[in-house]
Amino acid sequence: MSYQTDRKRAAGKGSLAHGAEHQLEVTYSSYAMATLVILFLVRIAPLMGSDYDALVEGLTKPFNFVIAGLFVVSTTYHWRFNIRKVFEDYVPKGYDFGGMIITNMLGWFFCGLGLFALVKILIASMIG
């Protein structure tokens, strides 16, 4: 009988030697996305296309602001892990590793960009 957990026994295995890490990251972010996509469509999407004042007022409501922030973080997080599959499955060997590194950095960049925009909108609403 093994006293190791299933996760520990999978550690270091798989084609990229990442064990169950990638599967777990995608699974956790999928649970977050399943909730946040609905909340985004209900709370944030109606603000899109509205005039500036209505947008700022709606987006800076605490609940909407948290939803928008979590949506940015989880979307870019989920994107970083799933875009890797595109490289693994479609990009020829030799080009895939560099592509994965670039898209990984892009994911962090997009996340920072979205959070920066949200904070800037919040600060602008507090000042103005």
Next chain:
Amino acid sequence: MTADVNRGNRPRSPHLQIYRPHILMISSILIRITGNGSTVGMLLVLWWMLAAAAGPEVYAAHSAWLFGWWLSYIVWFGVIWALWYHMLGGIRHLIWDEAIGLELETAEKLGWIIVFGSVVGAVLTSIILLIV
């Protein structure tokens, strides 16, 4: 023990020249296509947020591009459908991860459910967003 990290020249997924099309294959391919569609959506949402962060004048100018003409309606409908499809497909994946619904008949039903469910969801969401 170290894992074999040499992935070699393995065939590219999803082997379109090997298997005849069926609902599970189509729904799986659509997951990937809508994943890319959702990427477009993510970039558009970031564009919208950055325009709003830049102030009212910039927002008004970019808002016209993002929401003010016929092509934008088509693009946003596509993004909403992609979001619905990718989300329902992801939920199906989570269900399968629990070893539920793996029988062929059930799996095929789930495939049709996400195809039709995503269309219904996208149409209803678009109508509601156009009304509010």
